[in-house]
Amino acid sequence: MKIATYNINNINKRLANLLNWLEKEKPEVVCLQELKTEQQGFPANALRSRGYEAVWVGERSWNGVAILVREQMPILTRSELPGDDHDYQARYVEAAVRGVLIASIYLPNGNPQPGPKFNYKLAWFERLIGHANNLIKAGVPAALVGDYNVVPTPQDIYPTRSLDKNALVQPASREAFQRLLGQGWTDALRKLHPSGPLWTFWDFKFDRWQADKGMRLDHFLLSPQLTALLVDGGVDRWMRGEQNASDHAPAWITLNL
DNA sequence: ATGACCGCTGGAAGCGGA
Numbered sequence: 156m157k158i159a160t161y162n163i164n165n166i167n168k169r170l171a172n173l174l175n176w177l178e179k180e181k182p183e184v185v186c187l188q189e190l191k192t193e194q195q196g197f198p199a200n201a202l203r204s205r206g207y208e209a210v211w212v213g214e215r216s217w218n219g220v221a222i223l224v225r226e227q228m229p230i231l232t233r234s235e236l237p238g239d240d241h242d243y244q245a246r247y248v249e250a251a252v253r254g255v256l257i258a259s260i261y262l263p264n265g266n267p268q269p270g271p272k273f274n275y276k277l278a279w280f281e282r283l284i285g286h287a288n289n290l291i292k293a294g295v296p297a298a299l300v301g302d303y304n305v306v307p308t309p310q311d312i313y314p315t316r317s318l319d320k321n322a323l324v325q326p327a328s329r330e331a332f333q334r335l336l337g338q339g340w341t342d343a344l345r346k347l348h349p350s351g352p353l354w355t356f357w358d359f360k361f362d363r364w365q366a367d368k369g370m371r372l373d374h375f376l377l378s379p380q381l382t383a384l385l386v387d388g389g390v391d392r393w394m395r396g397e398q399n400a401s402d403h404a405p406a407w408i409t410l411n412l
Numbered sequence: 413a414t415g416a417c418c419g420c421t422g423g424a425a426g427c428g429g430a
Contacts, residue, residue, distance in 0.1 A: 164429085165419065189429090191419075216420055217428075264430060272428095304430075317413070323430060358430065359417035372430080402418080402430080 156253065156410045158184040159391075160373050162261070162302045162356075162403035165191040166219075169401060170198055174205055176394055182407060183225050184252055186259035186300040187211075189401075190219025190245075197221065210234075214245035220259040220301070222250045232256065238282035246279070253412060255381065256290065260301030265322030273322050276304070280331040284338075291338050291378055299340065299376040302403065305332045306370050307342065310350065313368035323370065341382040343375035343408050348388075355390055356403045364395060373406045384410040 159182035163169050166187065177185070185207070190197065194213035202209055202223060210231045211221035222229050229250035236247040249258040262283070265276030283299075290297045306312045306324045318324055336342060344353055354369025363369065377385060388408035395404040 168419080264428080266428085266430065318430085321430070356430070360430095361415060361417080363417095370430080 156184065156255070156412045157182045157407055158186070158257065158298060158300060158375070158410065159405050159407040160186040160188070160259070160300045160302070160375065161405035162188040162373060162401060164189045164401040164403065166221075167192055167196065167198060169399060170201060172394065172397055172399060172401070174201065176391065176405060177205055177207065180391060180405070180407070181225070184257060185223040186257065187221040187223065188219070188259065188261035188302045190221060191217060192219060210248055210250050212245040212248045214243075218245040218261055220245060220248045220261050222248055222252075222257060222259050224250075224252050227252065229257075236279070236282050237286055239278070242279075254296065255410075255412070256295050256297040258297070258299045258301070260299060260303065262301070262303045262305070264304045265328065268320060268322040268325060273325075276322060277327055277331065280328075284331065284335050287335055287340065287376075288338055291340065294380075295378065296380040297378045298381055301374070302372055303332065303374050304372055305329065306372065307332050307345075307374075311353070311371035313352075313370070315368075323372065335376065339379055340376040341379075341385075343377050343382070343385055344371070344388050344406060346382070346385065347408075353390060354404075355406050357395055359402050373403060375406070375408050381410055384412060386411050
């Protein structure tokens with residue numbers, strides 16, 4: 156089973172890019188983030204015509220997450236992260252697919268830091284850690300997939316000091332990510348490729364793509380049962396070079412289910 | 413360090429993103 160994640164930065168604006176990529180790479184499951192459309196604006200029919208069923212949580216203007224599955228209906232298990240009844244941002248959707256629980260995650264960016272947005276990021280992270288702990292203690296075969304907005308280690312970003320104050324690289328952000336891994340989750344792309352650049356994001360600004368100055372922000376966290384089935388993974392960098400590209404490229408793994 | 417990109421809303425210029 157090939158699972159992909161893609162921060163698409165507006166699904167309707169980039170629908171042609173998405174459909175082209177689906178046809179070329181044929182992932183079975185796709186976790187999308189930053190749909191930037193309200194619930195009714197999701198292009199369900201266009202995706203169904205290409206063989207993909209979907210569950211999604213939309214929001215006007217910002218955020219938005221989805222899970223696409225080829226030739227199969229995902230079974231929606233959650234459309235929000237537990238722990239805060241007053242949080243209405245569309246950042247979490249979860250579904251069962253062929254006996255695997257899959258979450259599509261869009262963790263808050265958190266800039267500027269410090270400030271209320273960074274506090275929200277850390278609070279959201281704590282809720283995720285709590286939920287993930289329940290899943291792993293229950294022995295659920297699960298994959299927590301998406302845009303974590305965390306650069307886990309210094310090797311996950313091009314050499315620079317200019318982002319030292321950025322929320323993506325803060326010790327508190329990295330500590331939360333490590334605490335999540337400490338529950339027993341495996342960072343699948345790093346397990347497959349233990350060292351070196353594995354960029355999934357290049358800023359629109361300046362010459363970041365041309366200079367290949369990127370970051371690794373999009374991650375697959377696998378429960379132990381799924382880690383044992385991990386075969387392959389990578390980043391579809393070619394998508395970042397397309398016309399009308401998102402600032403993220405899709406990343407993917409394959410599991411031998 | 414700086415530069416100044418892209419998409420949103422609203423219909424200009426400022427916010428959010430990372």
